[in-house]
Amino acid sequence: MANSKFEYVKQFEQPDNLLPNTWIVVRIDGRGFTKFANKYAFEKPNDKRALELMNAAARAVMGEVQDITVAYGVSDEYSFVFHKTCSLFERRASKLVSTIVSTFTAYYVHYWSTYFTDTPLSAPLPSFDGRAVCYPTVQNLRDYMSWRQVDCHINNLYNTTHWALIQLGGMDGTEAEMTLKGTYAADKNEILFSKFSINYNNEPEMYKKGSVVFRDYELVEPGTHNTSIDADHLAEPVQQSKTQTENDRKRRAKARIVVEHLDIIKDDFWNRRPWLLSNKP
Numbered sequence: 020m021a022n023s024k025f026e027y028v029k030q031f032e033q034p035d036n037l038l039p040n041t042w043i044v045v046r047i048d049g050r051g052f053t054k055f056a057n058k059y060a061f062e063k064p065n066d067k068r069a070l071e072l073m074n075a076a077a078r079a080v081m082g083e084v085q086d087i088t089v090a091y092g093v094s095d096e097y098s099f100v101f102h103k104t105c106s107l108f109e110r111r112a113s114k115l116v117s118t119i120v121s122t123f124t125a126y127y128v129h130y131w132s133t134y135f136t137d138t139p140l141s142a143p144l145p146s147f148d149g150r151a152v153c154y155p156t157v158q159n160l161r162d163y164m165s166w167r168q169v170d171c172h173i174n175n176l177y178n179t180t181h182w183a184l185i186q187l188g189g190m191d192g193t194e195a196e197m198t199l200k201g202t203y204a205a206d207k208n209e210i211l212f213s214k215f216s217i218n219y220n221n222e223p224e225m226y227k228k229g230s231v232v233f234r235d236y237e238l239v240e241p242g243t244h245n246t247s248i249d250a251d252h253l254a255e256p257v258q259q260s261k262t263q264t265e266n267d268r269k270r271r272a273k274a275r276i277v278v279e280h281l282d283i284i285k286d287d288f289w290n291r292r293p294w295l296l297s298n299k300p
């Protein structure tokens with residue numbers, strides 16, 4: 020690049036590389052989705068089309084950004100996890116966040132008509148904010164994921180009961196709110212069951228658990244952790260050869276990206292998919 024007297028302005032750029040050797044989570048969240056959901060008459064409390072559209076966009080993001088190991092989505096938000104060894108964009112926060120936000124938004128708009136077949140998008144168009152947070156340990160990362168899933172559960176149980184009181188019980192918003200004030204989970208389950216014959220356990224898994232997106236390889240059977248999978252997967256090599264890195268990249272690019280609605284709080288999900296938190300694809 021030719022030198023010019025203007026080039027000194029580069030010095031104004033500030034470094035924003037995220038702490039090395041930490042798990043990076045980029046969480047995106049729909050901007051003003053309360054209003055957006057009303058505009059497009061999203062079903063309350065859960066709109067299957069809206070949630071599946073979020074999942075389709077997240078899946079597409081994972082297809083384009085190979086460095087993401089797992090993602091979790093609920094409501095108008097999605098969390099994307101980068102492995103602690105990730106070196107994409109030299110771990111620059113602004114690059115990581117802006118890439119995820121723009122890729123996600125682009126696919127959200129792209130897939131809109133697939134899920135909302137008879138409601139074309141009109142301005143103001145959907146947009147998302149994003150942030151990056153570093154988690155130093157696997158435990159911190161797992162606790163982060165658990166936090167989001169617990170949030171999903173608490174909100175969904177509340178919302179399901181709240182809207183049942185309104186839609187099936189004929190209450191207005193304030194009455195429903197008063198009815199639920201100070202209630203525990205067991206009380207809400209009881210209201211759903213005794214008043215509306217709804218067994219909360221039978222509600223769709225996507226609503227109760229949110230959505231987890233990951234690359235699918237052969238499952239490890241419970242109790243056989245470390246044995247039925249190539250031991251190489253679990254090792255954390257100090258330095259990897261170029262061919263090995265290239266092979267990993269190809270293997271990752273070929274893997275099927277799946278969306279499931281599973282418990283990610285208990286160990287089982289992670290134990291059966293050791294590649295998610297290991298050093299390998």
Ligand code: DGT
Pocket residue numbers: 048049050051052053054056061062063064065066067069070094095
């Ligand atoms: P923000 O994020 O500060 O820009 O503001 P909002 O309005 O996006 O608020 P947020 O993100 O805390 O809450 C998400 C909103 O999106 C919440 O009001 C409910 C709405 N929403 C998300 N998914 C659904 C759905 O499936 N059905 C309906 N009816 N609403 C949904």
Ligand code: MG
Pocket residue numbers: 048
């Ligand atoms: Mg927000």
Ligand code: MG
Pocket residue numbers: 048049050051052053095
């Ligand atoms: Mg939002």
Ligand code: MG
Pocket residue numbers: 048049094095096
């Ligand atoms: Mg939100």
Ligand code: MG
Pocket residue numbers: none
């Ligand atoms: Mg460029």
